[in-house]
Amino acid sequence: MLVTGASGALGGLVARHLAGSGRVERLVLVSRRGPSTFGMATLVAELASGGTSVQVVACDAADRDQLAGVLRGVPSLSGVVHAAGVLDDGVVGSLTAERLEAVMRPKVDAAWHLHELTRHLDLDTFVLFSSIAGVWGNPGQANYAAGNTFLDALAAHRRQQGLPAVSLAWGPWEKGMAGELTEGDRQRMSRQGMLPLSDADGLALFDAATARTEPLLVAARLDLAAIRGSREIQPLLSVLAGGVRPSGPARRTVGETTADGQNVLAERLAGVSPVERQEALREMIAAQAALVLGMSGPDSIDAERSFRDVGFDSLTAVELRNRLNNVTGQRLSATAVFDYPTPTALADFLADEMFGSVDEEATALAAYSGLDKFEASLTEIMGDDAARARVTARLKDILSVLSDAGGSGEADGDDSVADRIQSASDDDMFDFIDNQLGI
Numbered sequence: 001m002l003v004t005g006a007s008g009a010l011g012g013l014v015a016r017h018l019a020g021s022g023r024v025e026r027l028v029l030v031s032r033r034g035p036s037t038f039g040m041a042t043l044v045a046e047l048a049s050g051g052t053s054v055q056v057v058a059c060d061a062a063d064r065d066q067l068a069g070v071l072r073g074v075p076s077l078s079g080v081v082h083a084a085g086v087l088d089d090g091v092v093g094s095l096t097a098e099r100l101e102a103v104m105r106p107k108v109d110a111a112w113h114l115h116e117l118t119r120h121l122d123l124d125t126f127v128l129f130s131s132i133a134g135v136w137g138n139p140g141q142a143n144y145a146a147g148n149t150f151l152d153a154l155a156a157h158r159r160q161q162g163l164p165a166v167s168l169a170w171g172p173w174e175k176g177m178a179g180e181l182t183e184g185d186r187q188r189m190s191r192q193g194m195l196p197l198s199d200a201d202g203l204a205l206f207d208a209a210t211a212r213t214e215p216l217l218v219a220a221r222l223d224l225a226a227i228r229g230s231r232e233i234q235p236l237l238s239v240l241a242g243g244v245r246p247s248g249p250a251r252r253t254v255g256e257t258t259a260d261g262q263n264v265l266a267e268r269l270a271g272v273s274p275v276e277r278q279e280a281l282r283e284m285i286a287a288q289a290a291l292v293l294g295m296s297g298p299d300s301i302d303a304e305r306s307f308r309d310v311g312f313d314s315l316t317a318v319e320l321r322n323r324l325n326n327v328t329g330q331r332l333s334a335t336a337v338f339d340y341p342t343p344t345a346l347a348d349f350l351a352d353e354m355f356g357s358v359d360e361e362a363t364a365l366a367a368y369s370g371l372d373k374f375e376a377s378l379t380e381i382m383g384d385d386a387a388r389a390r391v392t393a394r395l396k397d398i399l400s401v402l403s404d405a406g407g408s409g410e411a412d413g414d415d416s417v418a419d420r421i422q423s424a425s426d427d428d429m430f431d432f433i434d435n436q437l438g439i
Contacts, residue, residue, distance in 0.1 A: 001125070002070075002077060004061045004110060005084030007031035009175045010129065010202075012043050014081055017203045019052040026053040028074050030067075031084075034058025061110035064117070071117050079125030079164075080118060082111050082151075089140045091314045091334055100143050107147035111154055119163055127210060128155055128167040132194075132220050135169045136236050139322075140315035155215040168209050171220025172196045187294040188319065193227030193237070194220065263329035266354050277355065281347035288323045289343065292316050303343040312337060328354060 001018055005011040006029035018024045027047065031037055035044075035056045047054045055074075059066045061084060071077065084106045088099045111128055118126070133141045134148030151167045158165035172189065174196040189195075197205070197220070205219040227237050265284070269277045286298035293311050295301065301310060307317065317337040324346075325332055330353055333339070340346040381387035 001026070001079045001081065002028040002030060002074060003081045003083060004030045004114070005082070005106075005129070006043075006056070007033060007037040007040060008083060008085070010173060011081075011083040012039070013175065013199060013203070014083060014206065015043065015047065017206070018081075019047045019050055021207075024052065024078070026055070028055045028057060028070070028077075030057050030059045030061055030070060032058065032060055061113065062105045064113045067110070067113050068117055077118065077121055077123065079123050079127070080114055081125070081127045081129070082114055083129040084110055085129065085131075085144075085147075087141075087144060089144070089315060091140055091318055092142050093334070094314060095143055103143040104147045104150075108150045111151055115154060115158060119158075119161070123164055125210060126155075126158060126163065126165045127206075128152075128165065130167040130169045130216075132169045132171045132218060135218055139318050152216045159215040165215055166209055166212070167216045168206070169216065169218045169220075170197075170202075171218075171222075173202050174198055188292065188316075190223065191226060193223045193225075195223050197221050263354075265328055270355070274351070274355075278347050278351050281350050282343050284327060285324065285343040285346055285350075288327065289320055292320045292323065301343060303347075306341040307337050307343075308341065324350070330354065 001024040003011055003015050003018075006015055008031075011029070011031070015027055015029060019027060029040075029043075031040075033040075035041070035058065040056060044054045044056060057070050059070045061067050061082075086103055086106050088102045090099065114126075128151040130148040130151040131144065132138075133145040134152060137145050148169065152169065155165040155167035171194055186196075201221065202219070209217045209219060222237075222240065224240060227240070269280055272280070282303050283298055286301035286303060289301045289307070289310070289312075290296070290298050293300075293316065307320075312320065318334055321332050321334060321336050324330070324336075328350060330350065336346065336349075340349045378391070381391060
C-alpha cells in the first residue's frame with residue numbers, strides 16, 4: 001500500500017491503522033522530505049515492530065517523473081491512499097496564481113499522476129482524502145474547495161472506467177488541520193454544527209467507507225441541534241436538520257424584519273438620538289466581533305482599536321461582515337471591516353448607510369446634552385481615587401481631540417489648550433471641572 005502525505009498527522013495515523021489491522025504487509029510512505037521528516041524514524045520503528053515492512057521515500061508526488069520512479073520500485077502494489085494536502089486560506093480577491101498552485105499541486109497534480117500511473121495495475125484500493133470544503137464550501141477556502149472537488153470528480157471518473165476509487169470528503173479531524181485552529185476558529189466551527197473527529201471515529205469511518213461502492217462519501221461529525229439553530233444553514237444540510245429552510249448566499253433577504261418588512265434594528269434605533277444610535281451600533285459591532293473571535297463578551301473589544309489589532313484576518317472579517325449584514329439588513333462589502341478599521345468607524349459608516357447623514361446641529365445638541373449627564377454623574381466618583389484617575393485621563397484625551405480639531409492657536413497669550421492639558425496634574429484637571437462645570 002502506498003500512502004502519500006505520510007509525514008502529516010493523518011497520513012501517519014492511517015499508516016499505523018493499516019499496519020495494525022493486518023490489511024497490509026508492506027507500506028510505502030511518500031512525502032517530500034522522506035526519511036528526514038521529523039518523527040518519521042519513530043513511525044517506521046513502530047510499524048516495523050509490529051511486523052510491517054516499511055519503505056520511506058522522499059518524493060514530490062506532484063512531479064510525474066519522480067512518482068513514476070517510486071512506483072517502478074514497488075512490486076505488486078495493492079492500493080493507494082492519497083492523503084497529501086496543503087492549506088493557504090484567503091478570500092477570493094487575495095488568491096494569486098501562486099497561492100492557487102500551492103494548494104492545487106499536492107492535491108490535484110499528485111492525484112492525477114497516481115491515477116494515470118496506476119490504472120493499468122490490479123489495485124483493490126484507491127482512496128482520495130478530500131474535504132467537506134469541496135462539498136458545501138467554507139469561507140476563505142476557494143482554492144482548497146476547488147482542489148478537493150477535483151478529487152471527488154476523479155473518483156467518479158475512475159468508477160466509470162471500472163477502476164476502484166472513493167473520495168472521502170472529510171470533516172475536520174482533531175489531530176488533523178483542526179489541531180492548528182484557534183479557540184475562536186473552533187467556536188465558529190461549532191456554531192456551524194461541525195465538530196472535530198476523534199482518531200477512533202475517523203478511522204472507523206475510513207474502514208466503513210472503503211468497504212462501500214459510492215465514489216464520494218462525506219465523513220464528518222455534525223451537531224444537528226447547532227445546525228438547526230444556525231442562521232446560515234447550508235442547503236445540503238437542510239434535510240438532515242429536519243427540513244429547516246436553508247439560508248446562505250442564495251438568500252436575497254437579510255436581517256431580522258418586522259411584520260411590515262422593516263429591519264428590527266433600524267426600526268428600534270430610528271427613535272433615538274444620533275449619539276445614542278451610534279453608541280448602540282458600536283456595542284452591537286463589538287458584541288458580534290467578540291462572538292467571531294470567541295471572546296468573553298463585547299467588553300473585550302475596544303471600540304477605538306483596529307480590527308486587525310484584536311485578531312481579525314480576512315476570513316474572520318468576512319464572517320463579521322456576514323453577521324452585521326444579518327443584523328442590520330445592509331449589504332456590506334467583504335472588505336468593510338478593513339475599510340472602516342475600528343468599531344467606532346464602522347458604526348459611523350453604518351449609521352450613515354442606515355439613517356443618512358446626521359444633522360450637525362442636532363449632533364452638537366445631543367453631545368451637549370451628554371455633558372449634562374456626565375456632570376451629574378461626577379459627584380458619585382469624587383471620593384474614588386481610581387475612578388477620578390480614569391475620568392481625568394479620558395477628559396485629557398477628549399479635550400486634546402477638541403483642541404486639535406480647532407487648531408493649535410494660542411488664547412490670551414497662554415500656551416495651547418492641548419499643551420496645558422498634557423502638563424496638568426490630576427488636581428489641576430479637577431479644578432478645571434469644578435470651575436467650568438460649576439461643581
